[in-house]
Structure formats: structure tokens, C-alpha cells
Amino acid sequence: MLRLKAMSPHELEIVTNLTQSISEVNVSALPHPIQYQGSKRHLATRILEHFPDDVQTLYEPFAGSAAMSIAAAARGVARHFVINDLNQPLAKLLQSMVENPQATSDVYSAVWAAQGEGPTQSVAHFNVVRERFNQTQEPELLLYLLARCIKGAVRYNRDGLFNQSPDKRRKGTLPKTMQRNIFGISYLLKGRSSFSSLDYRRAIEGANEHDLIYMDPPYQGVSGERDGRYLAGLAFDVFVESLAALNQRGISYIVSYDGKLGERVYGQELPERLQLERLELDAGRSSTASLLGRDDVTVESLYLSKPLTQRLSKSSGAKVPSMQPDLSTLFPSSYDAETIEAVH
Numbered sequence: 094m095l096r097l098k099a100m101s102p103h104e105l106e107i108v109t110n111l112t113q114s115i116s117e118v119n120v121s122a123l124p125h126p127i128q129y130q131g132s133k134r135h136l137a138t139r140i141l142e143h144f145p146d147d148v149q150t151l152y153e154p155f156a157g158s159a160a161m162s163i164a165a166a167a168r169g170v171a172r173h174f175v176i177n178d179l180n181q182p183l184a185k186l187l188q189s190m191v192e193n194p195q196a197t198s199d200v201y202s203a204v205w206a207a208q209g210e211g212p213t214q215s216v217a218h219f220n221v222v223r224e225r226f227n228q229t230q231e232p233e234l235l236l237y238l239l240a241r242c243i244k245g246a247v248r249y250n251r252d253g254l255f256n257q258s259p260d261k262r263r264k265g266t267l268p269k270t271m272q273r274n275i276f277g278i279s280y281l282l283k284g285r286s287s288f289s290s291l292d293y294r295r296a297i298e299g300a301n302e303h304d305l306i307y308m309d310p311p312y313q314g315v316s317g318e319r320d321g322r323y324l325a326g327l328a329f330d331v332f333v334e335s336l337a338a339l340n341q342r343g344i345s346y347i348v349s350y351d352g353k354l355g356e357r358v359y360g361q362e363l364p365e366r367l368q369l370e371r372l373e374l375d376a377g378r379s380s381t382a383s384l385l386g387r388d389d390v391t392v393e394s395l396y397l398s399k400p401l402t403q404r405l406s407k408s409s410g411a412k413v414p415s416m417q418p419d420l421s422t423l424f425p426s427s428y429d430a431e432t433i434e435a436v437h
């Protein structure tokens with residue numbers, strides 16, 4: 094039983110829900126403040142099945158909404174996290190949510206409330222916030238834009254300016270829900286995560302054989318073309334060479350790469366010479382296919398590196414709960430270690 098005298102009822106509710114989600118390892122109930130197209134939150138449980146139980150540091154160099162770091166932290170399968178995305182405001186947003194949850198959620202609440210009630214007023218407000226974001230790159234503004242824009246899908250124009258439109262039918266995540274999600278990821282990741290916005294190759298330079306790298310690069314733009322869905326595309330050949338270099342260093346890694354919608358294949362298969370084990374994950378019915386009246390199912394590939402499959406075959410498969418986060422990282426201002434009698 095958890096006893097935190099200094100917590101407000103709202104804070105207590107967040108902790109109670111979180112400890113419950115974690116003890117039940119209910120990954121789908123985990124906090125996700127960032128709406129992000131391509132987020133792996135729905136596949137996280139199945140991807141986690143291929144994580145070893147002794148990860149020193151989990152590297153997520155194409156973090157996006159950091160879905161796998163959040164899930165791995167909740168499962169207690171990694172001690173430290175390196176969270177990187179080339180999109181600098183996005184990486185800074187993740188950092189400020191984890192390190193300064195109160196301040197970040199206060200800014201979100203204020204920006205959200207200022208949109209007013211009527212659709213015309215709120216669309217105008219979105220456009221003003223979008224313009225301010227394009228001028229200042231303030232991470233907290235991106236949180237509101239992602240919560241309010243169509244399908245949570247970032248879109249950038251040729252000049253790298255955010256140009257996605259608002260979803261006129263919704264107002265974006267309620268501030269109270271957002272606060273719960275922000276404090277949730279802070280609880281899971283604070284004090285054991287580092288954040289950067291580097292090219293993925295630099296972000297993973299420090300990895301060693303005790304670590305795991307989870308990579309979810311943009312699907313398209315594989316030939317190096319511009320990809321308006323994210324801030325940058327990715328050159329396929331360069332990516333393949335980076336994987337070959339990781340093989341030589343004996344690093345465990347997982348790549349989410351190509352996919353299939355019905356018979357149509359997206360992305361280029363990774364070459365055999367990399368000696369990867371390729372698995373197919375059923376990612377459910379695609380919303381695009383449903384709209385077109387088709388029954389196609391999206392299948393996503395997951396590639397496992399040889400050092401990883403060797404490591405998995407040696408491990409017992411038992412997860413290590415001792416790596417779960419320390420409650421002292423949550424609500425530091427209202428918290429005193431002596432007020433906790435026990436957790437759970």
C-alpha cells in the first residue's frame with residue numbers, strides 16, 4: 094500500500110493508476126502524452142516480447158513519441174534510456190515532460206484553454222499557435238499542435254515549417270488527461286534517461302553489447318527523398334551500412350522497417366547479408382483500407398539482429414522487476430522519501 098501524505102488527490106490518483114498498470118503490466122494503459130502518427134504504442138507489447146531481460150541501456154534513436162522506452166520502463170526491462178529524435182522540438186518536448194512535468198502541463202493547459210469554445214475561434218487559435226511555433230520552435234507549443242492536428246500527424250513543408258491543419262471536430266486532449274500522461278512518463282523515465290536530437294548514427298555511438306537499440310525509422314524517404322510526414326527522410330544504403338557496423342560491434346538491435354497492406358509492400362526489405370531474423374507482426378486493420386471498404390490487414394516487419402537472437406536464446410525469458418522506476422522521481426516538490434511506507 095502506498096502512503097504519500099503530501100500528495101494532492103489528483104497526484105495520488107495518477108500514482109495509483111500507474112502502479113496498477115505497471116503491476117498488471119498492462120502496456121496499453123500506459124501514459125502517452127504525444128499523439129504521433131506511426132507511434133508503436135499499440136504494438137509495444139508484441140515488440141517487447143523480443144527484448145532481452147537484462148538491458149543496461151535502451152537506445153531509441155528514432156524516438157517519435159518514445160513508445161518503446163515508455164513500455165520498456167514500465168515492464169522494468171531496461172535500466173537507462175537514450176531517447177533521440179532528429180526533430181529537435183520533439184526531443185526537447187519529451188525531455189521537458191520527463192524533467193519538468195508540472196511546468197510542461199501548465200503551458201499545455203494555458204494554450205489549450207485559450208482556444209475558447211467555438212470552432213471558428215479555436216481554428217484561428219490553432220493557426221496562431223502554429224505560426225508562433227514555426228517562429229520560436231517552442232516544444233510545449235508542439236504538444237498542443239500534435240494533440241489538436243489531423244490524425245496527430247506531423248506535416249512539414251519544404252522549408253521545414255509545420256503545416257498540418259487542425260482537426261475541426263475535436264479540441265485536443267483535455268488538460269487533466271494530458272497532465273496525467275505527462276506525470277506518467279515522468280514517473281517512468283525521470284532520472285534515468287538522456288535526450289538528444291542527433292542523427293541516429295551519432296545517437297547510438299555509445300551502445301555496447303549489454304544494451305539494446307530499437308529502431309523505427311521513417312518508412313518512406315528510404316531512397317533519401319524528402320518525407321513530409323516527418324522532419325527528415327532516410328537514405329536506405331546509409332542505414333544498411335549502419336546496421337552492418339552494429340553487427341560487427343556485436344550489438345543487439347531491433348528494427349521496425351517495411352510493412353504490407355494486403356499485397357502491397359511498403360519500404361524495401363533489409364538485405365540478407367545483414368543476417369537478420371525477420372518476423373511479421375499483424376498490426377491490425379488499416380484505417381486507410383477500412384475507409385476504402387477493403388479488408389486488408391497491415392503487417393509490419395520486425396528485424397532482430399544476430400547478437401540479439403543469440404542473447405535471447407541464452408536468457409531465461411524472465412523479466413526483472415527490480416529495474417522498475419523509483420517513486421521518488423514523481424512529484425518531487427510534494428514528496429518526502431520518509432512519507433512512503435511501502436510500494437504496492
Ligand SMILES: C[S@@+](CC[C@H](N)C(=O)[O-])C[C@H]1O[C@@H](n2cnc3c(N)ncnc32)[C@H](O)[C@@H]1O
Pocket residue numbers: 129130131132133134154155156157158159160161177178179180291292293294309310311312323324325326327
Ligand atoms: C516512424 S517515426 C518513429 C515513431 C516512434 N517509434 C513512436 O513510437 O512514436 C520516425 C522518427 O524518426 C525521426 N527521424 C527521421 N530521420 C532521422 C534521423 N536521421 N535520425 C534520427 N531521427 C530521425 C523522425 O523525426 C520521426 O520522429
